[in-house]
Amino acid sequence: MKMTGEIQTTRGRPPRLSRELIVAAALQRNLESLTMRELADYLGVSHGALYRWVESRDELLHLISETLVERVLSVGVLDGTDWRKRIYRLAWAMYNEFRQVRGFATLMVRPHRHNAQAFTRFRDAIIDAFEHSGVNSSMAEQSWYIFIISVMGWISMEESGPDLGGTGARFDVFLGTLIKGLPASEPEEYV
Incomplete structure (x- = not known):
């Protein structure tokens, strides 16, 4: 099990995502340069999984x-x-x-x-x-x-x-x- 800041990730099955988890992870990063790819990697999920919860960087910034x-x-x-x-x-x-x-x-x-x-x-x-x-x-x-x-x-x-x-x-x-x-x-x- 790997601990990344306050976000816990594991090998194998990706963690369950939620908008709250995604926002919490983003708040730990530098928003000025944060990309959706970087956020997905930080969460330990695929880009597709992240995009199922948050459609775009603009939507992430709104949240x-x-x-x-x-x-x-x-x-x-x-x-x-x-x-x-x-x-x-x-x-x-x-x-x-x-x-x-x-x-x-x-x-x-x-x-x-x-x-x-x-x-x-x-x-x-x-x-x-x-x-x-x-x-x-x-x-x-x-x-x-x-x-x-x-x-x-x-x-x-x-x-x-x-x-x-x-x-x-x-x-x-x-x-x-x-x-x-x-x-x-x-x-x-x-x-």
């Missing part, structure tokens, strides 16, 4: 997104609390969950088809928090864009190197500054 968004929302959403505390908790939950999965943030900031169901739930939680700050729905949505691009961009840059090029940059300082500048408001005209 991973659902898993990670669910984890973030289970930790980060606190209904009835101050909107800043909600945003702060969601951002830290994103940071902690997404940083554990190599390549996830980098993939998410690149143009691609997002998992609409997972990210809509996440987007709605963030917009709801901003609406509780007193801004209208349009500015709450603009705040969502600023928030998600900023936080995902930060996490993606950290994936490039552990210390953003040795600058000593800190997520806590970044996040505090970001939240102080939110929610969005109509821009002033500068002459």
